[in-house]
Amino acid sequence: MGIIVHEATGVFHLCNDKISYIMKKMANGQMGQLYFGKRIRDREDFSHLLELGHRDMAPCVFPGDTTFSLEHLKQEYPSFGTGDMRYPAYEICRENGSRISSFCYRGFRACPGKPGLFGLPAVYVESEEEAATLEIELEDPLIGGKLTLLYTIFEKLPVIVRSARFENVQEAPWELARAMSISLDLPDCRYEMLDLAGASLRERYVDCHRLHQGVQSIHSMRGHSSHQFNPFLALKRENTDEHTGEVMGISLVYSGNFLAQAEVDTMGTVRVMAGIHPEGFVWPLRKGEQFQTPEAVLVYSDQGLNGMSQVYHKLYRTRLARGYWRDRERPILVNNWEATYMKFDEQAIYNIARKAKELGIELFVLDDGWFGKRDDDTSSLGDWTPDLKKLPGGIEGIARSVTKLGMQFGLWFEPEMVSRKSALFEAHPDWVLGSSEREICMGRHQYVLDFSKDEVVDYIGDRMEDILKGSPISYVKWDMNRSISDLFSVGKGKEHQGTVYHRQILGVYRLYDRLTRDFPQVLFESCASGGGRFDPGMLYYAPQGWLSDDTDGAERVKIQYGTSYVYPASSMGNHVSAVPNHQTFRSVPLATRAACAYFGAFGYELDLNLLTEKEQEQVREQVRFVKEHRRFLHTGTFYRLKSPFEENEAAWMVVSEDKKRALVAVFRSRQPVNRGYDRLRLAGLCPDLEYTISDRDYCCFGDELMEAGLILSDYASGVRWSEAVQGDDTARLIWVCA
Numbered sequence: 001m002g003i004i005v006h007e008a009t010g011v012f013h014l015c016n017d018k019i020s021y022i023m024k025k026m027a028n029g030q031m032g033q034l035y036f037g038k039r040i041r042d043r044e045d046f047s048h049l050l051e052l053g054h055r056d057m058a059p060c061v062f063p064g065d066t067t068f069s070l071e072h073l074k075q076e077y078p079s080f081g082t083g084d085m086r087y088p089a090y091e092i093c094r095e096n097g098s099r100i101s102s103f104c105y106r107g108f109r110a111c112p113g114k115p116g117l118f119g120l121p122a123v124y125v126e127s128e129e130e131a132a133t134l135e136i137e138l139e140d141p142l143i144g145g146k147l148t149l150l151y152t153i154f155e156k157l158p159v160i161v162r163s164a165r166f167e168n169v170q171e172a173p174w175e176l177a178r179a180m181s182i183s184l185d186l187p188d189c190r191y192e193m194l195d196l197a198g199a200s201l202r203e204r205y206v207d208c209h210r211l212h213q214g215v216q217s218i219h220s221m222r223g224h225s226s227h228q229f230n231p232f233l234a235l236k237r238e239n240t241d242e243h244t245g246e247v248m249g250i251s252l253v254y255s256g257n258f259l260a261q262a263e264v265d266t267m268g269t270v271r272v273m274a275g276i277h278p279e280g281f282v283w284p285l286r287k288g289e290q291f292q293t294p295e296a297v298l299v300y301s302d303q304g305l306n307g308m309s310q311v312y313h314k315l316y317r318t319r320l321a322r323g324y325w326r327d328r329e330r331p332i333l334v335n336n337w338e339a340t341y342m343k344f345d346e347q348a349i350y351n352i353a354r355k356a357k358e359l360g361i362e363l364f365v366l367d368d369g370w371f372g373k374r375d376d377d378t379s380s381l382g383d384w385t386p387d388l389k390k391l392p393g394g395i396e397g398i399a400r401s402v403t404k405l406g407m408q409f410g411l412w413f414e415p416e417m418v419s420r421k422s423a424l425f426e427a428h429p430d431w432v433l434g435s436s437e438r439e440i441c442m443g444r445h446q447y448v449l450d451f452s453k454d455e456v457v458d459y460i461g462d463r464m465e466d467i468l469k470g471s472p473i474s475y476v477k478w479d480m481n482r483s484i485s486d487l488f489s490v491g492k493g494k495e496h497q498g499t500v501y502h503r504q505i506l507g508v509y510r511l512y513d514r515l516t517r518d519f520p521q522v523l524f525e526s527c528a529s530g531g532g533r534f535d536p537g538m539l540y541y542a543p544q545g546w547l548s549d550d551t552d553g554a555e556r557v558k559i560q561y562g563t564s565y566v567y568p569a570s571s572m573g574n575h576v577s578a579v580p581n582h583q584t585f586r587s588v589p590l591a592t593r594a595a596c597a598y599f600g601a602f603g604y605e606l607d608l609n610l611l612t613e614k615e616q617e618q619v620r621e622q623v624r625f626v627k628e629h630r631r632f633l634h635t636g637t638f639y640r641l642k643s644p645f646e647e648n649e650a651a652w653m654v655v656s657e658d659k660k661r662a663l664v665a666v667f668r669s670r671q672p673v674n675r676g677y678d679r680l681r682l683a684g685l686c687p688d689l690e691y692t693i694s695d696r697d698y699c700c701f702g703d704e705l706m707e708a709g710l711i712l713s714d715y716a717s718g719v720r721w722s723e724a725v726q727g728d729d730t731a732r733l734i735w736v737c738a
């Protein structure tokens with residue numbers, strides 16, 4: 001178990017009872033990749049898995065030996081210029097312009113536990129027994145470079161965490177032009193690539209296609225992980241479904257530009273890699289300086305896509321998310337954004353908070369529009385002082401009135417931005433990203449602050465701390481509403497410019513780090529125009545994130561379904577909003593909007609005073625439901641059962657750890673007419689336990705529910721249908737309890 005090293009053969013075998021990861025020092029000194037997958041028994045030598053073969057035309061490392069070509073060998077962290085024709089994992093440019101490198105094995109270190117990564121988010125352990133870490137040290141004397149490949153294997157999870165660290169150990173400087181977090185060569189390419197693609201308001205839709213010869217990739221070059229692609233991909237076998245079959249996932253713990261790609265070569269092997277996007281990235285290293293890549297989390301499952309997701313959920317909920325709120329029940333909130341947008345005064349805010357308290361809601365969040373002269377989105381970002389016209393008592397006044405009601409108070413910030421119309425921009429025009437010689441692109445009338453400059457990060461941190469210290473604030477919504485376009489840091493030299501994308505996100509992490517340290521009990525929720533930065537990096541600082549600006553109940557079913565491939569329910573900020581919905585103009589029933597939102601960090605985003613008496617009664621009941629079940633909903637095992645991307649109906653369920661309780665949710669998009677027969681096979685139950693089913697007058701054993709299935713067809717005997725589940729956009733919640 002852990003790390004097995006066969007020094008005589010140069011074989012390293014990382015294993016637990018679920019997986020094996022095997023690599024080897026090759027004849028040329030570089031590291032070769034031999035196997036990743038289900039646990040196999042150990043042996044002294046696995047060299048035959050390298051598959052050395054006679055290849056006449058291939059560039060060969062040893063003169064006269066046509067069998068050793070990096071064009072064909074499976075490698076750990078492939079380099080440029082030594083015979084490999086595929087994309088390299090890294091590239092170094094020396095002063096003389098050469099990009100050739102060859103890092104060879106020098107030694108290894110193995111230790112229990114897992115060290116943290118300075119300045120970067122990372123998964124962690126709470127005791128040394130939970131994981132073991134291997135560091136493989138390589139050197140290229142000609143470059144004067146040291147390269148450390150880091151591997152952590154978790155004891156109880158099929159997880160390998162990988163990253164790389166570069167160091168310049170000689171006088172002459174060099175530049176890193178590419179530094180992936182992971183590269184993995186697999187011996188065949190019979191996979192489908194599954195990723196989460198989309199756009200603003202339809203984030204993380206499931207996308208799946210067969211691998212074919214060439215490169216297929218997902219990426220962001222927007223300065224944030226983006227609405228368009230999530231930093232995650234999975235390679236699954238064609239017959240792998242949600243419950244059975246082989247799949248491996250790669251998730252990058254990073255919030256900035258990224259690239260993840262699968263490259264199928266002419267010999268039918270695949271090289272998959274993920275890391276910081278090389279476009280616009282050049283990192284100079286002088287003597288003694290190091291560069292640490294973000295880490296990638298590799299998960300293997302032979303129990304289908306649900307098996308993979310459940311591993312990510314567990315790891316990310318308990319060993320990536322941190323702090324006071326990690327294991328605590330999240331407060332039910334009401335946010336005023338869709339209720340008032342920026343047009344509010346103290347009374348309007350107070351009225352929503354008072355009604356919320358009456359209905360049992362626990363936290364009021366004041367969104368955008370409370371500062372400077374922010375009556376619309378054309379001004380004031382960066383001027384973090386309350387608008388006394390709207391809030392005569394300032395933030396302190398409204399926060400105290402709300403907390404006097406017995407509610408917690410939360411506040412919105414957009415720390416990384418500045419409006420063109422703002423005192424901050426007037427005073428510091430050189431604090432924004434973009435060239436002062438040109439007109440800088442605006443997005444939502446705002447510029448991006450240059451967080452590659454420490455003084456800018458410190459200034460914004462001070463302003464936020466002033467507000468947070470002065471008032472009883474227990475929650476912060478951290479928004480970010482535009483991508484980086486004009487990449488240039490004013491006043492900094494040429495050397496700095498290729499580091500700006502990455503430094504920008506390091507600045508964001510540094511500010512998060514400062515605020516979460518100084519205010520450990522404040523609950524942070526990340527947001528980026530909805531889900532434009534919903535990634536593992538953010539989850540390290542903020543245990544929940546706003547999923548999407550699309551609050552339509554039917555759309556959220558898809559967004560939550562896609563997001564669940566990687567992220568736990570506890571990380572998904574889900575709000576019930578008003579109808580007709582502000583994005584789709586659709587009117588989804590209140591019960592459906594809530595049923596979907598239950599599977600996340602629950603809240604409302606509407607003017608509660610505009611609800612009818614009957615609706616208020618429904619809200620009271622929903623709040624009661626969440627208070628009773630939120631711990632179970634966040635910590636239970638989540639199973640996807642039916643995909644909204646494929647059918648008229650979507651379904652998922654959560655099962656308690658002891659398998660005695662499960663909640664099944666079935667969402668129907670359009671009401672069918674004279675519907676045919678339909679059953680839903682449940683998952684994760686105990687075959688031998690007998691379960692009551694909340695909407696029918698008979699019991700079933702777990703094996704029947706998982707194999708024969710739960711009858712969903714209308715008019716089936718023994719099933720109690722409620723009127724609420726007739727019509728379009730309905731939800732059925734069914735309790736299955738032993």
Ligand code: DGJ
Binds near residue numbers: 479
């Ligand atoms: C985008 C967010 O996603 C919304 O929830 C809201 O906070 C607005 N920004 C405010 O400008």
